[in-house]
Amino acid sequence: MKLTGAEILIRCLKEQGVDTIFGYPGGTVLDIYDALYRDGTLRHVLTAHEQGAAHAADGYARATGKTGVCLATSGPGATNLVTGIATAYMDSVPLVAITGNVTVANLGRDSFQEVDIAGITMPITKHNYIVKDVKELADTIREAFYIAGSGRKGPVLIDIPKNLQTELCEYEEKAPAAYVPKGVSADKLTEVAQAIAKSRRPLIIAGGGCIRADASANLLAFAKKIQAPVCSTLMGLGSYPASDEQFLGLVGMHGTDAAAKSFRRADTIIACGMRFSDRVAGDRVKFRAGKTIIQFDIDTAEIDKNVPTDLSVMADVNEILKTLVPLLEQADRKEWLKEVTAYRDYEAGNFDSTLPAYKILSALGKFTDADTPVATDVGQHQMWTAQYCKFEKPRTFLSSGGLGTMGYGMGAAIGACIGTGRKTVLVTGDGCFHMNLNEMSTAVKEGLPLVILLMNNSVLGMVRQWQTLFYGKRYSQTMLDKNTDFVKLAEAFGAKGMTIAGEKDVLPVLTAAFKEADNGPVLVDCKIGMDDKVLPMIAPGKSFDDIMTKV
Amino acid sequence: MEKYTITALVANKSGVLTRVSGLFARRGFNIESLCVCATEDKHLSRMTIVLGGDEYILSQMTKQLDKLIDVKKIALAEEADSIYRELLLMKVSAPAEKRSEIIEIKEIYKAKIVDLSPETLILEITGEPSKLDAFVKVVEPYGILELARTGTIALARGEKCLNDLVDYNESI
Secondary structure (H helix, E strand, C coil), X not given: CEEEHHHHHHHHHHHCCCCEEEECCCHHHHHHHHHHHHHCCCEEEECCCHHHXXXXXXXXXXXXXXXXXXXXXXXXXHHHHHHHHHHHHHCCCCEEEEEEECCHXXXXXXXXXXXXXXXXXXXXXXXXXXXXXXXXXXXXXXXXXXXXXXXXXXXEEEEEEHHHHHCEEECCCCCCCCCCCCCCCHHHHXXXXXXXXXXXXXXXXXXXXXXXXXXXXXXXXXXXXXXXXXXXXXXXXXXXXXXXXXXXXXXXXXXXXXXXXXXXXXCEEEEECCCCCHHHHCCHXXXXXXXXXXXXXXXXXXXXXXXXXXXXXXXXXXXXXXXXXXXXXXXXXXXXXXXXXXXXXXXXXXXXXXXXXXXXXXXXXXXXXCCCCEEECCCHHHHHHHHHCXXXXXXXXXXXXXXXXXXXXXXXXXXXXXXXXXXXXEEEEHHHHHHHHHHHHHHHHCCCCEEEEEEECCECHHHHHHHHHHCCCCCCCCECCXXXXXXXXXXHHCCEEEEECCHHHHHHHHHHHHHXXXXXXXXXXXXXXXCCCCCCECCCCCCHHHCECCC | CEEEEEEEEEECCCCHHHHHHHHHHHHCCEEEEEEEEXXXXXXXXXXXXXXXXXXXXXXHHHHHHHHCCCEEEEEECCHHHEEXXXXXXXXXXXXXXXXXXXXXXXXXXXXXXXXECCCEEEEEEEECHHHHHHHHHHHXXXXXXXXXXXXXXXXXXXXXXXXXXXXXXXXX
């Protein structure tokens, strides 16, 4: 059957099970949009800006585990995707970004809206393509989806020049190539099993790999078998149930005091699908001193990259744990678990204001269930969400960990809400919200059940915190005092606006907001104090010994 | 700083060189030479990369390189079991009174004269990079006007071929 390139693209997306695309039309994707229109079976979500489309596809992917798809025109449309693609790359999110480009004959001539997006995104994609022959289009799309969703997942970009979209080519439907992670043979794990058995005080650190590999069930079985406490990186939150008695919470720069104390006492660190980022490891030399480091990761290049390991296994972390758990004897580490449990008696400190964010975030659990996606932006509110919201299931905490993209949350929440069909929460700050608030229009248009908790302190809180601690309280450009009326703003977009001005408002306003969200987005302007800190904190490059619990 | 020679088979597509060189640049790897050429298979090109660094940089570079989709096979060409070669062309100032001395040096190094003009000549030499370095040093006093080197290429001795190796990630 002969089809145009644009029709082949739509067919191939459907082959891959794509149901939703986030995008924005333009000159060089007109034929693709025409094919979408004529096909009529794919849901296209029109965002306000291509960056929002990329973040939405990312949020969709993180929340559902499927590969997210975004679509943009050439030139500025394509460059607007860049931050979203980089965000997905740093957090290993499966994403396929499709861009149009000028005709092959016009490439390289600085044509109108021409940009070398394949060149631009080379360092921030797992792989990318510019297709110059329509005969290669179908297989390129199939390969792109396979690459995005296999091994260490990540974004792939396909640039399709305009003339290919109208050229005819023979098309034959193909079933998508299934990705089956390679199994791990038991003999590869003998040494690891011995080291764990020998360890007196093992500590498991779960990372984003546990979520991408769907390893939660085996992670729980592993922790129970070896009776070790578990802490999580930001990306790993949700991979291990927060309510479990062995869970110590977040580890690293803003990790819990219990995680830091347990880390110091641990003799063996078992890193599951985490990469010892600087935000976790801090001082890389002190980090490993006197400890046996065992690392499980699917990406060979992550082994020994940041922290040298004593033992490592390179494979899908779920496959590793699946094979490893039966090899281990049921351990008895009552003393060790008792010790770490005692470290958990830590009170939230350093909230001076009358309305600390944690009071709102701790109450959130009354209105959400274990499957509610919670997206964040980046900064203090993000860390407070990581600290005070209890994530029981994978794919429920959506946050830009690696790139730290302010403005990520609005798009991500839209994508997650559409992907899961569930009421979704966005926790954001006034700085971040100002960056991509245009996507409110998207949420309203789509009628999404979205509760936006805007932690409004009139400052760039996290930067201000660093200025307070490390820059002699010289608050250079972090006072926002823009006096945006967020309630009116929400109303202008056609959403509901509410305010939490004091502690007494928390429960009634949240109750109303979650109820009202059945009808569409609700924004809650939460007037929090500007000098509340995210604590504990380990300053950059410092070790777990240098944890600050008070300032 | 150690020197390592890495050989790789990569897809013969546009943009592959940018992928590889971009990777070096953003990870801060120090490349001494990079040689790209066609192979017996029209779908594959061969890269020979000479890297300056230590064991950590070598390990990171090979692992990161191996992650590129277009990099098919990769191996470290160890000195003991590899043949290294490089080609050099050098235009030397050679007035009549100096010419015979240069020809004498050329004989010792088994180089060739491939061009001759009244005031200059072009020398060609093939060999291990260290031999080329030595040759350049000896000719230098006569006045090198221009010089071009191909960068190292390498093949493993014996029956072992790069294309037959298992993927790098499987082997470690």
